[in-house]
Amino acid sequence: xxxxVAFAAQDAAILMGFFTRVIFTRTLSEGYVGINGLFxxxxxxxxxxxxxxxxxxxxxLYGPIAKKNIEKQQILMRMFRTFYRMTAAFVLTAGLCLIxxxxxxxxxxxxxxxxxxxxxxxxxxxxxxYLLIYKKTLVDAHQMNYITVLNHxxxxxxxxxxxxxxxxxxGNFVLFLIVAVVCTISGNICMSKKADALFPxxxxxxxxxxxxxxxxxxxxxxxxxxxxxxxxxxxxxxDNLLISSFVGVVTAGIYSNYYLVIGSIxxxxxxALLGVAASVGNLGVTEDKERVGKVFDQLFxxxxxxxxxxxxxxxxxxxxxxxLAFGSQYLFRREIVLVLCINFFxxxxxxxxxxxxxxxxxxxxxxxxxxxEAALNLGISIVLVTHFxxxxxxxxxxxxxxxxxxxxxxxxxxxxxxxxxxxxxxxKYGVYLAVMAFAWWITELICRLFxxxxxxxxxxxxxxxxxxxxxxxxxxxxxxxxxxxMEGLLHHVLRKILQICGRRQS
Numbered sequence: 001x002x003x004x005v006a007f008a009a010q011d012a013a014i015l016m017g018f019f020t021r022v023i024f025t026r027t028l029s030e031g032y033v034g035i036n037g038l039f040x041x042x043x044x045x046x047x048x049x050x051x052x053x054x055x056x057x058x059x060x061l062y063g064p065i066a067k068k069n070i071e072k073q074q075i076l077m078r079m080f081r082t083f084y085r086m087t088a089a090f091v092l093t094a095g096l097c098l099i100x101x102x103x104x105x106x107x108x109x110x111x112x113x114x115x116x117x118x119x120x121x122x123x124x125x126x127x128x129x130y131l132l133i134y135k136k137t138l139v140d141a142h143q144m145n146y147i148t149v150l151n152h153x154x155x156x157x158x159x160x161x162x163x164x165x166x167x168x169x170x171g172n173f174v175l176f177l178i179v180a181v182v183c184t185i186s187g188n189i190c191m192s193k194k195a196d197a198l199f200p201x202x203x204x205x206x207x208x209x210x211x212x213x214x215x216x217x218x219x220x221x222x223x224x225x226x227x228x229x230x231x232x233x234x235x236x237x238x239d240n241l242l243i244s245s246f247v248g249v250v251t252a253g254i255y256s257n258y259y260l261v262i263g264s265i266x267x268x269x270x271x272a273l274l275g276v277a278a279s280v281g282n283l284g285v286t287e288d289k290e291r292v293g294k295v296f297d298q299l300f301x302x303x304x305x306x307x308x309x310x311x312x313x314x315x316x317x318x319x320x321x322x323x324l325a326f327g328s329q330y331l332f333r334r335e336i337v338l339v340l341c342i343n344f345f346x347x348x349x350x351x352x353x354x355x356x357x358x359x360x361x362x363x364x365x366x367x368x369x370x371x372x373e374a375a376l377n378l379g380i381s382i383v384l385v386t387h388f389x390x391x392x393x394x395x396x397x398x399x400x401x402x403x404x405x406x407x408x409x410x411x412x413x414x415x416x417x418x419x420x421x422x423x424x425x426x427x428k429y430g431v432y433l434a435v436m437a438f439a440w441w442i443t444e445l446i447c448r449l450f451x452x453x454x455x456x457x458x459x460x461x462x463x464x465x466x467x468x469x470x471x472x473x474x475x476x477x478x479x480x481x482x483x484x485x486m487e488g489l490l491h492h493v494l495r496k497i498l499q500i501c502g503r504r505q506s
Contacts, residue, residue, distance in 0.1 A: 034249035037256030135195035155187035231370025307348025
């Protein structure tokens with residue numbers, strides 16, 4: 001249910017988000033496109049104080065939910081509310097302190113009116129996103145992620161529709177941002193009321209506190225997750241800042257268009273995998289390491305296949321798509337697109353590892369990995385951008401991830417949960433990479449046989465990408481247990497979708 005709804009809701013939100021972006025780039029100047037990406041990344045960096053709390057408390061909820069311990073759920077949710085209010089205050093204060101330094105972050109300041117007001121609206125939207133929304137964590141932990149996904153993406157679609165109308169009728173960027181703030185607040189209120197209806201005990205008073213030992217465990221996990229978030233933010237949300245500072249705001253705007261497409265595909269696939277996160281948390285509480293290991297192998301294989309296939313499609317189709325949607329002035333060179341797609345694939349293969357690591361509370365053991373990855377990313381990216389321009393920044397992301405996360409994260413799972421030698425995983429991963437590289441190469445050779453207009457090229461390459469890599473992967477893996485499990489799951493999901501469509505028609 002979580003996975004199916006995630007696909008449908010995310011697809012609708014992405015489609016509307018794409019239309020909004022097209023109208024945005026066609027209606028407003030390149031300067032607005034650039035500051036949109038820059039300010040979004042600044043506030044993503046400020047939000048580093050949040051994820052550690054959310055993930056740590058979600059993990060802490062799995063046990064009380066499985067044991068139907070309502071009192072402990074109430075205590076944890078009260079803690080969560082306090083943390084989120086502190087986060088909102090921190091983001092507001094830090095965001096206001098950054099205002100005098102906005103010009104430093106832009107190599108060539110764009111000709112945009114009301115720049116400070118625009119930044120303040122971005123900041124306000126970020127701050128209000130922390131109010132009331134903490135209750136959605138309890139819904140997710142009860143394996144009802146589809147409810148939060150429907151609420152979140154439903155309001156995103158509403159926001160996109162209203163923003164498109166604003167752009168077409170007024171072309172006013174300030175009104176465009178005000179719509180986002182109103183929709184964020186409205187979505188949080190609706191989610192809060194839904195959580196109250198599902199779990200009435202959220203509204204009951206609770207004065208008890210967690211035992212000191214349990215409180216210390218949660219705080220320990222929060223500290224570890226803050227370090228992970230710091231690394232994740234620096235690796236994934238500083239590219240626009242580096243591009244803006246070293247290359248220019250307009251180039252940052254070009255990257256924002258690519259990031260929209262790549263990020264949208266990643267969100268769909270990650271949301272589908274995250275649909276099983278609460279189930280994995282429950283699995284860790286109730287099952288032995290053999291069962292956990294088997295499910296991990298299956299989920300890793302699924303992530304490898306779908307992200308590999310998506311990465312190939314993105315590499316072959318991104319430039320024709322961007323040229324059609326946004327214009328030829330927004331195109332990157334193909335070697336830049338290649339590095340972006342390789343990063344997309346490598347990070348996609350990590351999703352199953354991260355889901356298991358976080359759902360089973362293994363935050364502490366690789367906390368320093370995040371700091372090392374962040375330092376390597378910034379250091380390598382700054383060195384390479386001076387020699388290789390934009391592609392150097394994205395290459396820095398690849399090298400920092402390959403040198404740290406790719407091997408440290410699975411090592412933690414195998415050592416502390418599965419209790420198995422990590423060598424078996426790396427051998428399997430090496431074979432997976434070789435097979436995917438071969439499928440990618442063959443697909444590229446076939447796609448090169450045809451050249452034409454962006455529209456015709458997009459259709460031709462799309463057909464090739466759907467058939468060739470999937471066929472090659474099927475030939476290699478068709479007799480494996482992981483493929484049989486994945487095939488059964490696909491049939492099950494398709495059957496559910498057909499049943500839902502049939503009920504609607506009747």
